[in-house]
Amino acid sequence: xxxxxxxxxxxxxxxxxxxxFYQEDIERIDRLLxxxxxxxxxxxxxxxxxxxxxxxxxxEVRTVDMDTISALVAGSFAATKExxxxxxxxxxxxxxxxxTRDNIQLSLVGDRxxxxxxxxxxxxxxxxxxxxxxxxxxxxxxxxxxxxREEPDIQxxxxxxxxxxxxxxxxxx
Amino acid sequence: xxxxxxxxxEVNCKVVYYGPGMxxxxxxxxxxxxxxxxENKGELTSISTDxxxxxxxxxxxxxxxxxxxxxxxxxxxxxxxxxxxxxxRKLVLQGVDGVIFIADSDADKLAENIESYDNLRENxxxxxxxxxxxxxxxxxxxxxxxxxxxxxxxxxxxxxxxVPAFEAVARSGEGVFPTLKSLAGxxxxxxxxxxxxxxxxxxxxxxxxPQTQRPAPQQQEDELAAEEMEQEAQAPQRRTRTAGARSAxxxxxxxxxxxxxxxxxxGGARKAQTARPQTQGGKRRRTTQADMAPAETAEKKGSxxxxxVAATVLLAAACAGVVYFFMQGKS
Numbered sequence: 170x171x172x173x174x175x176x177x178x179x180x181x182x183x184x185x186x187x188x189x190f191y192q193e194d195i196e197r198i199d200r201l202l203x204x205x206x207x208x209x210x211x212x213x214x215x216x217x218x219x220x221x222x223x224x225x226x227x228x229e230v231r232t233v234d235m236d237t238i239s240a241l242v243a244g245s246f247a248a249t250k251e252x253x254x255x256x257x258x259x260x261x262x263x264x265x266x267x268x269t270r271d272n273i274q275l276s277l278v279g280d281r282x283x284x285x286x287x288x289x290x291x292x293x294x295x296x297x298x299x300x301x302x303x304x305x306x307x308x309x310x311x312x313x314x315x316x317x318r319e320e321p322d323i324q325x326x327x328x329x330x331x332x333x334x335x336x337x338x339x340x341x342x
Numbered sequence: 343x344x345x346x347x348x349x350x351x352e353v354n355c356k357v358v359y360y361g362p363g364m365x366x367x368x369x370x371x372x373x374x375x376x377x378x379x380x381e382n383k384g385e386l387t388s389i390s391t392d393x394x395x396x397x398x399x400x401x402x403x404x405x406x407x408x409x410x411x412x413x414x415x416x417x418x419x420x421x422x423x424x425x426x427x428x429x430x431r432k433l434v435l436q437g438v439d440g441v442i443f444i445a446d447s448d449a450d451k452l453a454e455n456i457e458s459y460d461n462l463r464e465n466x467x468x469x470x471x472x473x474x475x476x477x478x479x480x481x482x483x484x485x486x487x488x489x490x491x492x493x494x495x496x497x498x499x500x501x502x503x504x505v506p507a508f509e510a511v512a513r514s515g516e517g518v519f520p521t522l523k524s525l526a527g528x529x530x531x532x533x534x535x536x537x538x539x540x541x542x543x544x545x546x547x548x549x550x551x552p553q554t555q556r557p558a559p560q561q562q563e564d565e566l567a568a569e570e571m572e573q574e575a576q577a578p579q580r581r582t583r584t585a586g587a588r589s590a591x592x593x594x595x596x597x598x599x600x601x602x603x604x605x606x607x608x609g610g611a612r613k614a615q616t617a618r619p620q621t622q623g624g625k626r627r628r629t630t631q632a633d634m635a636p637a638e639t640a641e642k643k644g645s646x647x648x649x650x651v652a653a654t655v656l657l658a659a660a661c662a663g664v665v666y667f668f669m670q671g672k673s
Contacts (some may be wrong), residue, residue: 187344187536195349220437221417222345222354236384236403240417244389244398247433323348326410330534333409334527340382340406341523 188281189219190309191323194315195225201307202227210292211299212271215285216308217242230287242285246275265294265299274298279304279312343437344533346412355529356437357522360462361444362454363395365510366483370444371400371420373518378404387454396422399434406526416526419521423458431463440529441478442521444512445500447490452462452499459500473503481521482505522599 202214206228213228215235220242223235230243232238246264263274264275274286284305289298326332345354358366368388375386384403391397398417406414423433443462463473482496494508501507505522510517526539 187346187533190349192349194470195347218343218345218437220343220345220354220356220491222347222352222356223350225348225349234385236415236417237387237401240401240403240419241387244401244433247436248398248430251429251433325346325353325412325533329410329412330530333406333414333530333534336406336409336414337523337526337530341381341519 188220189226189320191315191321193321194311197311198225198308199227201304201311205300205304209286209288209297211286211288211297212291213287214304215239215242215287217283217285219243219246219281219283223330224282228287242273242275242283246277246283247330274301276301276305278308282308282312323339344439344536346463347455352519353409353412353533355415355442355533356441357525357529358415358434359420359442359444360431360435360439361423362446362458363454363456365423365444365446366510367420367423367444368396368400369512370442370481370483370510370518370521371402372403374418374522375510377515377519381405382407393422393514396420397427398422398430414530416420416529420565425457425461428461428465431461432468434464435462436469438471439477439532440525440607442525443475443478443480443500444481444483445496447482447496448487449489449491452491452496455500456495458492459502469510475525477525477532479505479521479525479528481512481517483510483512483517484509485509485517486511501516535574550591560593583597 172337178242198216199220202216202225205214209230213226213230215226215230215238216224217239218224221240223239226235230238245266249261253259262277264273266273266275271289272294274288274294276284276286280282282302286301287298288294299331343356345352347354359370361367368390371386375383382405384405386400386402388400390399390400390413399421402418404416404418406416419434421427421434441462443459445451451557466473466476467625480501482490482493484490497507506528508517508521508524510521512518571587
């Protein structure tokens with residue numbers, strides 16, 4: 170459920186307007202995903218935000234176009250969420266796509282990210298679901314801790330705006 | 343919603359092409375895909391019907407490259423334009439950072455354009471986004487149509503918030519890049535503002551900025567000071583280290599000093615005199631005669647006269663007492 174930004178404090182509004190990931194959190198998440206892959210036998214784990222942007226990934230995947238994969242995963246999840254709403258469910262928190270060789274399991278983590286797991290016949294959907302569920306809980310805990318602490322004082326460089334302008338000029342000339 | 347990933351050193355933004363069916367949203371994206379440099383673009387993916395109408399969305403990543411150490415990427419989406427695909431449009435709009443509204447210039451399509459723009463405003467409102475605050479631009483496409491309405495008329499009917507508008511013939515590629523460049527600039531500007539004012543409320547809408555009535559300098563400074571003090575009260579330990587934030591802090595200091603006389607006028611001279619050292623961070627300053635305002639000097643003179651009269655009365659009373667005791671003793 171989206172909260173009305175007009176009722177938020179300045180900091181809540183900032184968190185609402187942008188999603189920031191810091192090195193420290195990503196390192197913790199990466200360790201967790203690596204452990205998940207070792208236990209479940211899955212090939213690849215991707216963490217994607219609900220807008221379809223990749224947050225981090227562990228393991229191997231054949232396609233290199235992570236942007237498109239991320240956008241399609243988010244689109245697929247958004248469509249399923251709408252189906253859930255129409256059926257009177259708040260959200261389907263897990264999704265499973267079965268292929269002839271590769272399969273995909275999606276789990277909602279927190280309220281903003283999707284844990285996407287690619288696996289083949291070297292493991293089973295049961296194993297993946299079991300460990301994915303545990304990993305999702307641990308990821309949720311990392312997010313909770315990150316949301317409660319003061320945001321690290323790391324900002325985009327002061328010349329980000331001017332540099333972006335130059336890059337835009339070059340790209341569209 | 344902008345994603346800033348300091349671990350991957352990436353900034354990701356979501357841009358959506360919106361507009362009525364057959365207005366040229368997918369054509370715009372195809373032109374961007376054809377003409378953008380190879381190293382800057384990803385694959386163009388379409389989820390469309392057999393008849394080549396967009397069913398869910400078209401998608402294409404556009405990489406701006408390394409911007410101040412951060413790889414900055416735009417994810418470009420289109421929506422299906424047909425009225426009955428509204429639930430799909432809402433899904434694509436989730437987390438949007440900027441919108442390019444593609445209008446069909448044909449006179450017969452005016453009503454559809456207006457309906458689609460209203461639909462955009464409503465769908466944004468449902469996800470708690472105000473169209474006036476969201477970076478967006480309008481493109482009047484199909485300018486080569488013989489039945490195309492004049493731009494002034496389209497502006498009057500559609501461009502309610504005075505956002506940048508562009509003429510285009512998307513099929514030939516004309517106007518496609520200027521439109522995208524303008525919107526990308528607005529989105530990057532909003533990211534930069536959010537970054538610079540990281541602990542403050544969201545920036546004012548880009549589209550309205552030139553039209554917004556600026557407050558008078560004194561009022562502006564007072565508002566700034568009030569805003570800063572409110573934030574300091576909420577998060578006293580938080581200090582942004584950017585140059586912009588530091589200068590804002592400097593302005594605040596001055597604004598607090600300047601606003602002191604107005605409070606003094608309301609609360610009385612003595613009250614203000616005691617309050618002033620507190621507003622200067624606890625540093626007390628010796629107030630000399632030369633520093634005082636004429637009104638203060640006059641008041642001091644007045645209070646001196648009152649003291650003199652009181653001393654005279656006391657002295658007279660004491661003398662009377664002495665005389666009285668003396669007389670009693672004599673009798």
